[in-house]
Amino acid sequence: MANDHNPDHEAHGTFVLIMIFFATFLIYYLLNWKFLGEVWKTG
Amino acid sequence: MSVTPPDKHWWDTPIHTKEKIWLMTAFVWSIVLTVAMPALHIVGEQNTSSQYSRISNQDFDTLTDRFIEANKIGEEKGVPIVEPKPGSDVYIRGKQFGWDPILKLKAGQSYKLHLSSVDVNHGFSVFPINMNFQAVPSWDNLLTVTPTKAGMYTIICNEFCGIGHHAMIGKIYVE
Amino acid sequence: MSKFRTCPTTGFKIHAPAETLIQINAVTAIVFLLVGGILGLLMVLTRWQAVHILDAEWFYRLLTLHGIAMLVAWIIFFEMAILYFASAVVLSSRLAAPWAGWLQYLLMLVGAAIVAVQVLLGNADVMFTSYVPLKASHWYYLGIILFAVGAIVGCVVFFATLVVAKHEKTYQGSIPLVTFGAMAAAIIAIGTLAHGAITFIPTWLWAAGLIPMMDPEVYRLLFWGFGHSSQQINVCAMVAVWYTLGTLTVGSKPVNEKVSRVAFGFYILFINIASEHHLLVDPGLSAAHKSWNTGYFMHLAVLASMIHAYSVPAAVEVALRKKGYTKGTFEWLKKAPWGNPGFSSLALSLVGFGFLGGITGVVYGTEQLNIIAHNTLRIPGHFHATVVAGTTLAFMGITYYVLPLIFRREVAFPGIAKLQPYFFGIGMMVFSTAMMFAGGFGVSRRQWDMTGVEAPFQVNFDAIVDLTMAVVGISGVVAVLGGVMYVLVAVGTLLIGKKINA
Ligand code: HEM
Numbered sequence A: 001m002a003n004d005h006n007p008d009h010e011a012h013g014t015f016v017l018i019m020i021f022f023a024t025f026l027i028y029y030l031l032n033w034k035f036l037g038e039v040w041k042t043g
Numbered sequence B: 001m002s003v004t005p006p007d008k009h010w011w012d013t014p015i016h017t018k019e020k021i022w023l024m025t026a027f028v029w030s031i032v033l034t035v036a037m038p039a040l041h042i043v044g045e046q047n048t049s050s051q052y053s054r055i056s057n058q059d060f061d062t063l064t065d066r067f068i069e070a071n072k073i074g075e076e077k078g079v080p081i082v083e084p085k086p087g088s089d090v091y092i093r094g095k096q097f098g099w100d101p102i103l104k105l106k107a108g109q110s111y112k113l114h115l116s117s118v119d120v121n122h123g124f125s126v127f128p129i130n131m132n133f134q135a136v137p138s139w140d141n142l143l144t145v146t147p148t149k150a151g152m153y154t155i156i157c158n159e160f161c162g163i164g165h166h167a168m169i170g171k172i173y174v175e
Numbered sequence C: 001m002s003k004f005r006t007c008p009t010t011g012f013k014i015h016a017p018a019e020t021l022i023q024i025n026a027v028t029a030i031v032f033l034l035v036g037g038i039l040g041l042l043m044v045l046t047r048w049q050a051v052h053i054l055d056a057e058w059f060y061r062l063l064t065l066h067g068i069a070m071l072v073a074w075i076i077f078f079e080m081a082i083l084y085f086a087s088a089v090v091l092s093s094r095l096a097a098p099w100a101g102w103l104q105y106l107l108m109l110v111g112a113a114i115v116a117v118q119v120l121l122g123n124a125d126v127m128f129t130s131y132v133p134l135k136a137s138h139w140y141y142l143g144i145i146l147f148a149v150g151a152i153v154g155c156v157v158f159f160a161t162l163v164v165a166k167h168e169k170t171y172q173g174s175i176p177l178v179t180f181g182a183m184a185a186a187i188i189a190i191g192t193l194a195h196g197a198i199t200f201i202p203t204w205l206w207a208a209g210l211i212p213m214m215d216p217e218v219y220r221l222l223f224w225g226f227g228h229s230s231q232q233i234n235v236c237a238m239v240a241v242w243y244t245l246g247t248l249t250v251g252s253k254p255v256n257e258k259v260s261r262v263a264f265g266f267y268i269l270f271i272n273i274a275s276e277h278h279l280l281v282d283p284g285l286s287a288a289h290k291s292w293n294t295g296y297f298m299h300l301a302v303l304a305s306m307i308h309a310y311s312v313p314a315a316v317e318v319a320l321r322k323k324g325y326t327k328g329t330f331e332w333l334k335k336a337p338w339g340n341p342g343f344s345s346l347a348l349s350l351v352g353f354g355f356l357g358g359i360t361g362v363v364y365g366t367e368q369l370n371i372i373a374h375n376t377l378r379i380p381g382h383f384h385a386t387v388v389a390g391t392t393l394a395f396m397g398i399t400y401y402v403l404p405l406i407f408r409r410e411v412a413f414p415g416i417a418k419l420q421p422y423f424f425g426i427g428m429m430v431f432s433t434a435m436m437f438a439g440g441f442g443v444s445r446r447q448w449d450m451t452g453v454e455a456p457f458q459v460n461f462d463a464i465v466d467l468t469m470a471v472v473g474i475s476g477v478v479a480v481l482g483g484v485m486y487v488l489v490a491v492g493t494l495l496i497g498k499k500i501n502a
């Protein structure tokens, strides 16, 4: 974390926000696979 | 500033640690998203068709008529009802503005469903389970389907096919 | 050099013909936004079954026009203004061949007018996708072709201006990031419009009775090579506007120019090929082909968006922290200039595009998952998040700077301007979310009636779906209100805004 305390680069808030984004992404993605599993088998 | 030329050494500026972590996460995630599709072809039970073929509208029309003739068991609102044997070839024809025939299928049995249109594009959307496939004229979209639950399903046309589009609703019975 | 003035705020040297072309393209764009917005109101008040104001024929007809007025006319006229801004103004250069700029404008205007007239006459009830064998009058396709040729001319003027600026040394070093992003957009545009030509020229000749019809599936493939790639022009232009807004509102500087530029490069390289996600449940493409196409290539373009999703807010955060808002994790966010419509547009556009549009786009574009999304309301829900809550809102935000910088007038009705992004952005986000929710229950897109009143069989949706469609209706009206506020401020500024003398 060498340049973490460099004020030119400090973006801790953005990092937290992007992780929230990633978690949302993951949840919605998995949820949709679950929904898909409920429809008729097809291929 | 994003509206002024960058510093001379913009190409060598090191990437901040947190940004690096995010870049790696995003990259790995992209790979997961990519690999998931082929993987689900192997382990998943709901996949899109790769058994399509070209067919003329006339041939599809004839095949559907023959299919109806051979399996017809009744009629509802002027639309023939057919009860095909499990495992057999089943035809669904989209035509401005209706789907025919009405299918009577058995839960847990699989059928080879041939889906096409004899005029313009139509959308095959099974309600209420919400499965959607495209019916394209001159193409046979062949799907092996296995209905899971008994009940009455409607087929909503979900591709705009003309001013009567919303009136294009068909039916499937599963018992 | 009498044709130049120096902007007192930014120090840019502004070439008079460039300024005029930016003004005229932006004003025309806003007129189309107004038209499309009125149509959007009619659409949403028809889909809300409890209101259902249009009859079927006019619903479909005006839906075709809404798609074209918005996705084609509003967005692309505005992008022409952005291209001229990002080249001539940002580089303080003269605009290459202003006459060609006028040609761009006239071709696009005439093309759009032909299309609009044909649709209103009932000669083109085909939706903006015009999938064959649905057929419009040959004039309709000609209008689209003229519009596209105009847009190509605009891109050529942009590139020529970059060459002029480099040659006449109006700037030092590499081009600014914003210009770089606009360049990525223009490169994609050229490739896209070539696809448009191979789609629409044969279709036009077919409609005129000169050649046989293209195969319907081939048409779909070619159309989306054009239709989807052109969305990447919008994404590039929007991201360029995001960086600009970051700089104009809080003085931010890209955290890493290299990363941002490489991400723009990914857009250029990978998006065209990802267009097949529109054909995932079609016959005609093998599963291996679909997985490859929408997998590897699409996700590299998605990766690019995820890179910008970090670097744009990070730049804002760094800038605000430098202003002294360093407490905790989020003091900078709390103290951000939320009353500045440029900033609130940027923030809401990021959230709308990223959280709502981006995530759902990847999910619905996944080969198997498309089975439960294709052609349902989930799709218009998704793209109203990307191209409306994202791109359109970003363009609205930049307008609050274009008005003083290019039109040289103070923004009129600042009180309305302050609230406008919230009405439009939040309204649009709720609207998109509600449409995606209803689509999950199987509600179809492009459908005048969802209950089957005119059909042999009825469809009975859950009560929750009716409720959701009411939310779609109400939030749609709120968004339209936000759109009206925008037009009011923009037109008000042009008519009665205080002149800024420079
Ligand atoms: C201002 C508020 C807006 C409202 C209330 C609105 C509403 C709607 C509605 C209700 C539909 C029909 C959905 C369906 O039944 O399939 C629709 C379709 C569409 N809208 Fe909007 N819209 C708005 C703004 C925009 C903007 C700004 C754009 C583009 C930049 C846009 C692009 C489209 C497109 C491309 C379609 C699809 C047309 C088609 O299916 O052929 N809309 N909109």
Ligand SMILES: [Cu+2]
Pocket: B094, B095, B096, B097, B098, B121, B122, B123, B157, B158, B159, B160, B161, B165, B168
């Ligand atoms: Cu149909």
Ligand SMILES: [Cu+2]
Pocket: B122, B123, B157, B158, B159, B160, B161, B162, B165, B166, B168
């Ligand atoms: Cu239809």
